[in-house]
Amino acid sequence: MTPSAALSARAVARRELTGAIVASARRQLAEIGPAALSVRAVARDLGMASSAVYRYFPSRDDLLTELLVIIYGELADRLEQADAAVDRSDLGERWLTLGRTLRCWALAAPHEYAFLYGSPVPGYSAPDATVAPSGRVTAILLDIMAESDRRSSGTGARSEIYAGIREGSGIDLSDDACIRGLRAWGGLLGAISLELFGHLHRAVLDYDAHFELIVARLDPSAGAGQDALSTGR
Amino acid sequence: MTPSAALSARAVARRELTGAIVASARRQLAEIGPAALSVRAVARDLGMASSAVYRYFPSRDDLLTELLVIIYGELADRLEQADAAVDRSDLGERWLTLGRTLRCWALAAPHEYAFLYGSPVPGYSAPDATVAPSGRVTAILLDIMAESDRRSSGTGARSEIYAGIREGSGIDLSDDACIRGLRAWGGLLGAISLELFGHLHRAVLDYDAHFELIVARLDPSAGAGQDALSTGR
DNA sequence: TCTCAAACGAGAGCACCGCTCTCGACTTCA
DNA sequence: TGAAGTCGAGAGCGGTGCTCTCGTTTGAGA
Numbered sequence: 001m002t003p004s005a006a007l008s009a010r011a012v013a014r015r016e017l018t019g020a021i022v023a024s025a026r027r028q029l030a031e032i033g034p035a036a037l038s039v040r041a042v043a044r045d046l047g048m049a050s051s052a053v054y055r056y057f058p059s060r061d062d063l064l065t066e067l068l069v070i071i072y073g074e075l076a077d078r079l080e081q082a083d084a085a086v087d088r089s090d091l092g093e094r095w096l097t098l099g100r101t102l103r104c105w106a107l108a109a110p111h112e113y114a115f116l117y118g119s120p121v122p123g124y125s126a127p128d129a130t131v132a133p134s135g136r137v138t139a140i141l142l143d144i145m146a147e148s149d150r151r152s153s154g155t156g157a158r159s160e161i162y163a164g165i166r167e168g169s170g171i172d173l174s175d176d177a178c179i180r181g182l183r184a185w186g187g188l189l190g191a192i193s194l195e196l197f198g199h200l201h202r203a204v205l206d207y208d209a210h211f212e213l214i215v216a217r218l219d220p221s222a223g224a225g226q227d228a229l230s231t232g233r
Numbered sequence: 234m235t236p237s238a239a240l241s242a243r244a245v246a247r248r249e250l251t252g253a254i255v256a257s258a259r260r261q262l263a264e265i266g267p268a269a270l271s272v273r274a275v276a277r278d279l280g281m282a283s284s285a286v287y288r289y290f291p292s293r294d295d296l297l298t299e300l301l302v303i304i305y306g307e308l309a310d311r312l313e314q315a316d317a318a319v320d321r322s323d324l325g326e327r328w329l330t331l332g333r334t335l336r337c338w339a340l341a342a343p344h345e346y347a348f349l350y351g352s353p354v355p356g357y358s359a360p361d362a363t364v365a366p367s368g369r370v371t372a373i374l375l376d377i378m379a380e381s382d383r384r385s386s387g388t389g390a391r392s393e394i395y396a397g398i399r400e401g402s403g404i405d406l407s408d409d410a411c412i413r414g415l416r417a418w419g420g421l422l423g424a425i426s427l428e429l430f431g432h433l434h435r436a437v438l439d440y441d442a443h444f445e446l447i448v449a450r451l452d453p454s455a456g457a458g459q460d461a462l463s464t465g466r
Numbered sequence: 467t468c469t470c471a472a473a474c475g476a477g478a479g480c481a482c483c484g485c486t487c488t489c490g491a492c493t494t495c496a
Numbered sequence: 497t498g499a500a501g502t503c504g505a506g507a508g509c510g511g512t513g514c515t516c517t518c519g520t521t522t523g524a525g526a
Contacts, residue, residue: 008493008494009493009494010492010493010494010502010503013503014502014503033352035268035354038482038483038484039483039484039485040482040483040484041482041483048504048505049504049505049506050483050484050485051485051486051487051504051505051506051507052503052505054484054485054486055502055503055504059484059485060483060484060485114352114353115352117426117430117432118351118352118430119266119347119348119351119352119430120347120430120431121268122265122266122268122269123269126431131435134432159442160438160439161437161438161439161442161443161446162436162437162443163438164435164436164437164438165436165437168435168436179443179446179447179450182424182427182433182437182443182447183420183424183447183450183451185423185427186420186423186424186426186427186447187416187419187420187423187451188423189423189426189427190418190419190420190421190422190423190424190426191415191416191419191423193350193352193419193422193423193426194415194418194419194422197350197351197352197353198353198359199350199367200415201364202364202397202401203395203397203398203401204394204395204397204398204415205393205394205395205396205397206393206394209392209394210394210395210412210415213394213412214412214415214416214419217412217416218416218420241522241523241524242522242523243473243474243521243522243523246474247473247474271511271512272512272513272514273511273512273513274512281475281476282475282476282477283512283513283514284475284476284478284514284515284516285474285475285476287513287514287515288473288474288475292513292514293512293513293514
């Protein structure tokens with residue numbers, strides 16, 4: 001009766017097999033990266049014909065999209081959980097936790113980090129379905145910036161440049177908070193990318209110590225209230 | 234007689250064909266990206282059998298390496314030229330020029346930027362031959378940081394963390410200068426990557442204005458002399 | 467000048483890829 | 497009970513990197 005219970009045997013099988021395909025694809029992605037993910041290899045792994053996989057995902061790109069959504073979701077879960085364990089008024093510590101947790105995750109799953117934040121997979125462009133899950137990740141940073149704004153009375157300029165952030169998040173962030181947040185976010189992803197993609201090879205000898213120094217200096221809640229647009233240089 | 238002159242006809246032909254292969258591969262890379270670069274397509278483009286290309290480059294990866302070296306070189310040329318046109322004592326302006334020139338180049342050749350600074354091409358790891366050309370790019374930043382160090386008497390701590398930078402560049406940079414330089418460099422690449430890889434989509438509405446605000450705030454020559462390791466938090 | 471090894475281009479072939487189509491078997495629903 | 501829909505398997509298309517062979521061409525040494 002209820003649509004959730006009493007599913008037909010076929011529907012149950014379909015759900016299970018869909019899950020198995022995703023699980024196998026996730027394993028492949030973690031091992032060899034998104035660009036090398038192969039539908040045929042997934043089929044081999046599950047002992048079925050490659051054409052059968054297309055009954056469940058119309059194309060490789062749809063499979064990638066599914067993985068993108070899942071991984072964004074897991075990352076967001078992890079970051080939210082870490083953030084929740086920190087004193088919500090200690091913005092500096094919340095930032096450090098965000099940065100450290102993101103890096104820790106990236107080091108443990110470099111291919112997944114590259115999938116989310118590295119160069120796009122050739123021939124694949126993320127559809128709109130991935131906007132929402134990726135937004136959960138940045139929402140944590142936005143929350144920190146909103147609190148930072150509140151403390152500095154939040155009366156800074158609000159130019160058209162960052163209207164999309166305000167509209168997308170529903171938070172009336174000042175330009176200054178947007179800039180500080182984006183600078184920190186870009187700096188964080190840049191630092192992780194430099195390390196993960198080998199650009200610090202033979203230059204930085206202690207990655208952990210280096211990251212601690214960098215992430216501390218990227219704190220977006222520090223230096224609030226600086227001029228944003230009004231004064232220029 | 235001299236080995237440079239009086240090359241045999243075969244050697245001349247080999248040089249020309251090698252150049253033609255590289256040129257064709259560059260065109261492909263600019264259009265469809267490094268991961269999709271195909272030896273067979275290069276061969277088709279030049280009207281030869283695909284197997285013949287392997288007489289000149291033993292594998293697709295060697296062709297990619299050649300392109301990597303060339304592109305690093307061209308980028309370094311461009312950045313050096315831009316830097317040379319700026320008052321060498323104006324470190325802030327030199328940084329802005331570096332950042333703007335890099336972004337301008339990246340926007341004009343996004344696939345090449347992704348090749349150099351995005352996630353690694355699957356199955357391809359850059360060999361040591363690419364270390365030197367990539368070093369020319371960062372040398373410009375190091376030069377700015379060295380001058381910055383000189384101004385603040387350069388007496389800061391020099392920990393083991395950044396010994397590789399000092400050894401690799403031959404410049405006795407302080408930790409503080411290393412950190413400021415790497416934070417700025419990571420922030421710059423992070424900002425460009427965010428923009429280029431679509432992570433600012435629908436959030437930032439004016440990319441040019443946003444970048445100007447970010448790059449100005451990343452200036453590594455500002456805030457010199459901050460505590461690096463000695464004081465901690 | 468002649469010889470012979472090295473270099474070369476072309477083509478076939480191997481194993482892989484994403485994806486499509488067909489066909490027979492099965493399940494579901496009216 | 498039929499009809500319609502779903503499924504898995506297999507063949508096939510055009511693409512990929514790469515290897516091997518084969519006949520030709522080239523160039524350097526005897």
